[in-house]
Amino acid sequence: MSLPLVGIIANPASGRDIRRLVAHGTVFDNNEKTAIVRRVLLGLEAVGIARVAYMPEHDFGILPRALSLQQGQTPALRLEAFPLSMPVLGTSADSTRAAQLLAALGAGCIITLGGDGTNRAVAKSCGTVPLVAISTGTNNVFPSFMEGTIAGMAAGLVALGRVDSNALRRVPWLEVRVNGTVTDHALVDVVASSLLFVGSRALWDLSTVREVVLSRVVPATIGLSALGGALLNSASEDTDEQPGMHIVLGQGDKQILAALAPGLIKWVGVASYRQLALGSVVQFQPGTGTIALDGEREIELTTQAVVEVKLRSDGPFVVDVPATLQVAACTGHLHR
Numbered sequence: 001m002s003l004p005l006v007g008i009i010a011n012p013a014s015g016r017d018i019r020r021l022v023a024h025g026t027v028f029d030n031n032e033k034t035a036i037v038r039r040v041l042l043g044l045e046a047v048g049i050a051r052v053a054y055m056p057e058h059d060f061g062i063l064p065r066a067l068s069l070q071q072g073q074t075p076a077l078r079l080e081a082f083p084l085s086m087p088v089l090g091t092s093a094d095s096t097r098a099a100q101l102l103a104a105l106g107a108g109c110i111i112t113l114g115g116d117g118t119n120r121a122v123a124k125s126c127g128t129v130p131l132v133a134i135s136t137g138t139n140n141v142f143p144s145f146m147e148g149t150i151a152g153m154a155a156g157l158v159a160l161g162r163v164d165s166n167a168l169r170r171v172p173w174l175e176v177r178v179n180g181t182v183t184d185h186a187l188v189d190v191v192a193s194s195l196l197f198v199g200s201r202a203l204w205d206l207s208t209v210r211e212v213v214l215s216r217v218v219p220a221t222i223g224l225s226a227l228g229g230a231l232l233n234s235a236s237e238d239t240d241e242q243p244g245m246h247i248v249l250g251q252g253d254k255q256i257l258a259a260l261a262p263g264l265i266k267w268v269g270v271a272s273y274r275q276l277a278l279g280s281v282v283q284f285q286p287g288t289g290t291i292a293l294d295g296e297r298e299i300e301l302t303t304q305a306v307v308e309v310k311l312r313s314d315g316p317f318v319v320d321v322p323a324t325l326q327v328a329a330c331t332g333h334l335h336r
Contacts, residue, residue: 002051002106003050003051004049004050004051004108004159004160004161005051005052005053005102005105005106005107005108005159006044006049006051006052006053006107006108006109006110006111006155006156006159007052007053007054007055007098007099007102007105007107007109007110007111007129008037008040008052008053008054008055008063008110008111008112008113009054009055009095009098009099009102009110009111009112009113009114009118009122010033010037010054010055010057010062010063010112010113010114011095011112011113011114011115011118011136011137012030012033012057012059012060012062013059013090014028014113014114014115014117014118014136014137028136028137030059030060030062032136033062033113033136034060034062034065034066035066035148036113036134036136036148037062037063037066037113037148038066038148039147039148039149039152040066040111040134040148040149040151040152040155041066041067041077041079041081041152042077042149042152043148043149043150043151043152043153043154043155043156044079044152044153044155044156045077045078045079045156046152046153046156047152047153047156047157047160047162047333048156048160049079049155049156049159049160050078050079050080051079051080051081052079052080052081052082053081053082053083053084053101053102053105053107054081054082054083054084054098055083055084055086055094055095055098056083056084056086056088057088057090057094058088058090059090062113063081063083067081084098084101084102085101086098086101092117092118092120092121093121095112095114095118095121095122096121096122096124096125097125098122099121099122099123099124099125099126099129100125100126102126102129103125103126103127103128103129107129107159108129108158108159108160108161109129109130109131109132109155109156109158109159109319110122110126110129110130110131110132110155111131111132111133111134111151111152111155112131112132112133112134112143113134113136114133114135114136114137114143115135115136115137115140115143116137116140116141116142116143116187116188116294116295117137117293117294117295117296118137118143119131119133119142119143119187119316120142120185120186120187120293120294122316123173123185123187123315123316124185126316128317129317130158130168130316130317130318130319131316131317131318131319132151132154132155132158132318132319132321133318134146134148134151140222140223141187141188141216141218141221141223141225142171142187142188142294144321146321150321150325151321153325154319154321154324154325155319157324157325157328157333158319158324162328162331162333163323163324163327163328163331163333164327166323166327167319167320167323167324167327168317168318168319168320169317169318169320170313170314170315170316170317170318171187171215171216171315171316171317171318172215172216172243172244172278172311172312172313172315173185173186173187173215173312173314173315173316174186174187174189174190174213174215174244174309174310174311174312175309175310175312176190176291176293176299176307176308176309177307177308177309177310178291178299178301178305178306178307179304179305179306180306180308183299184293184298184299185293185315186215186293186294187215187294187315187316188214188215188216188223188224188225188294188295189212189213189214189215189223189224189225189292189293189294189295190212190213190291190292190293190309191209191211191212191213191224191291191292191293191295192209192210192211192212192284192285192287192289192291192307193208193209193210193289193290193291193292193297194208194209194210194287194288194289195208195289195290195297196288196289196290196300197290197297197300198290198297198298198300202295202296202297206249206260206266206268208289209224209249210248210249210250210284210285210287210289211246211247211248211249211282211284211285212224212227212228212245212246212247212249213244213245213246213247213276213282213309213311214227214228214244214245214246214247214276215244215311215315216228216242216243216244217229217231217232217242217243217244217245217275218242219232222259222260222261222262223259223260223261223295224260224295226258226259226260227247227256227258227268227270228242228245228247229258230256230257230258231245231247231256231270231273242275243275243276243277243278243311244275244276244278244280244311245273245274245275245276246273246274246276246280246282247270247272247273248270248271248272248273248285249268249269249270249271250269250270250271251269251271252269252270252271252272254269254270255267255268255269255270256268256270276311277311278311278312278313279310279311279312279313280310280311281308281309281310281311282308282309282310283306283307283308284307284308284309286303286304286305286306287301287303288301288302288303289301291307
């Protein structure tokens, strides 16, 4: 039997999009990603992981640098780490292909470094392999800011089978159909925009947005998902993640104050909105433009296009990092 395997997909392009120019987002540089990955590797090795496979990239070489990095008295890593055999295109397709290969290799867990877009690309092909998503992007709802050491330990414990399924949760996601054909998926939001072309991809000007569908409504987020958080209408909802929401922007009797990007806070007119249950389908109003998935324009539309968005319950599995470490402690896996 082969040794347990953990995959790492670190996106060198995350945290550097146009929102650094139009808002106040900080640049998440690749030196910091390298340091995070180094701590991830040390966490993996500490709990007993001996094999790691990672997505290759030409931009910077995050994993090779992390493997060779020596800080103070840190001992040399003993685990085997190897790049996946795949072409490097320098696009989101790299993350999708890497996740597909890791699933085929039987990886017990995949650690991602990136934003919502990176994780959307991974979720397309990771199957049932659980994810530990470390945020290094811009407006992130799916990944979390977490210490790499802890992320590595949790991912390793999951891959080793030392925690039960209670430490995992399957998140909802959004299926996009164009003219009845499933075209793509989004983890956080699907947006109908009047912009005609994909262009720079990042969607930041709300005056171009017609409709928004959210996979979940989470308070205290940033980006288009903040619209849903501002529309929560019950005191009992202020701390819990709620089902999805469909929001139509425009003139109406309601305006909401939302943080649309780092340092970019605006009043937004809402014509109508409604909560969505799992399985709900939203049909967008017809019109030319583009469809943005998790904040990035991906699909260009014609006037005849019929766009439907379905809220599905079978999104990727995500590791609950605190629960994983709690279970491992209670069952003695952190003792000797």
